[in-house]
Amino acid sequence: SETDFLWPAGEPQLRHVETDVLIPKMMREKAKERCAEKVLAFNHCCKETGFLMVFKCREENSALKECLTRHYKDPAFFEECKQDYIKEKLEYQTTGIPAKKRSQKLPTSM
DSSP states (O other), X not given: OOOSOOOTTOOOOOOHHIIIIIHHHHHHHHXXXXXXXXXXXXXXXXXXXXXXXXXXXXXXXXXXXXXXHHHHTOHHXXXXXXXXHHHXXXXXXXXXXXXXXXXXXXXXXX
16 A cells, blocks of 8 residues: 555656655654754764774764664654655645745735
8 A cells, every 4th residue: 555645636746756765854854853852962062072982982983873773674654754845846746846945835914
C-alpha cells in the first residue's frame, strides 16, 4: 500500500529526483530538528574541545548519529516527509510561491 491518504485525483507521481534527493533532504532537515538536543550537545562539545573533538566528542557524535539514523530508517517518517513534500509541491503548483518564500509573503497591514 503506497499510502492511506490520497489526493483528490490520486497521489501525484513523483520523479526519481523527488524520492531519491528532495524527500531525503527534507528528512535530514526534519531529523535534525527532532534530534536538536543531540545536535546542540555535539556542537557544544566541538566548540569546547577544538581539534581534539574527534576523540573527546565520540559519545555525543554517536548519540547524534543514532538519533538521525533512527529517523532515516523509519518508513513512517519517510511517508510523513513524502506527504509534506507532496503538499508543498501542490501548494507551489497552485500559488506559484515556493514554501520557503510563502511564509515571508504574508500581506502586512499599513
